[in-house]
Amino acid sequence: MVRPCRFAIISDPHIALPHTIAHTPQRFHLVEVSIPAIEQILRSLETEQLDFLLLPGDLTQHGERENHEWLVNRLKRLPFPAYVVPGNHDIIDRDGGDRTLGLADFPQLYRDFGYTGDRPYYHQELLPGMHLIGLNSIAFDEDGQQLFAGFVDGPQLNWLSATLETLRDDWVMVAIHHNVLEHLPGQARHTMGRRYITQNRDELLIRLREGQVNLLFTGHLHVQDIAQAGDLWEITTGSLVSYPHPYRILTLTPQTSGQLQLAVESHRVQAVADWPDLQITSRQWMRDRSQHFMVRLLTSPPFNLSTDKAEFYAPELQDFWADISAGDSRCDYDQFPAEMNRLFRAFGAVDADGRYLPIDNQATLQLVRN
């Protein structure tokens, strides 16, 4: 039986040293808070008895070498191990350049944080009988340009199956930047949702199920959400640089039945220097940028509204994405036509039967292996 274990997750910190920040008016990420927010969380985590910290990608804002180096140097000072996987913001193109990291540089730079060789994926034993597999979902076309969505290539899938085969009797958790399970209705096919998912997730899911993996950790979507498919749970954690600026602390406790219980707690960064009302300011920041986004959503399937109608309804939905990002949203707009409200309710924290089930932030999950 494994021993109890406690660990933290910080996702999508999008680290940006002040001089690397591009000031574009419609920028969605509040990257100005990346460094003060991560400093505040790490100082707090350093006082906890943690077994490790996990960062599921988008470590930097734009793959900048100096932002990666800042993070590496900060993680080196932690009193517990940290593990990372790459996000789409971390390796902008395969070959990198003087100022940006390439794919081959990533496992080199982060060799103290999971990587054991040249491959951009790894296996680490966290504690006796408990393992972490870090996968790479950042893939490139033949010209070295990044693919639109996540993709786990064939050699990596085969390595995953072979590795899981050697860990049959143990517990394994997997970290990957792109979502594998859907966290929004129809995400895998939706024009706006599919860039957040692993394109060949069906193949990946077969390998994970064969290997009895119960637990996936992802990022990328910048939303607090916990999804379940059979015995597999996927915990996606919101971004440190967008509302509600969350991080999580998780506790795994072995049960007498031989199964594991996972307690999830979520916290928010309430304020940092220069942002004394971060929660309020950041929600407003998202609201101010919501019109274009909501019109796109409303004119796409399954809503399929005309542009005029979408522009009419969008102001009433200015907090929609902030509410989704925070998790546990009810998404109930009873002022809307019944069919439209039915479609919106499916975005909320509901189970397969449409019942409200708020497990995105605070939850106790039972992990079951046969």
Ligand SMILES: [Fe+2]
């Ligand atoms: Fe991100």
Ligand SMILES: [Fe+2]
């Ligand atoms: Fe991302």
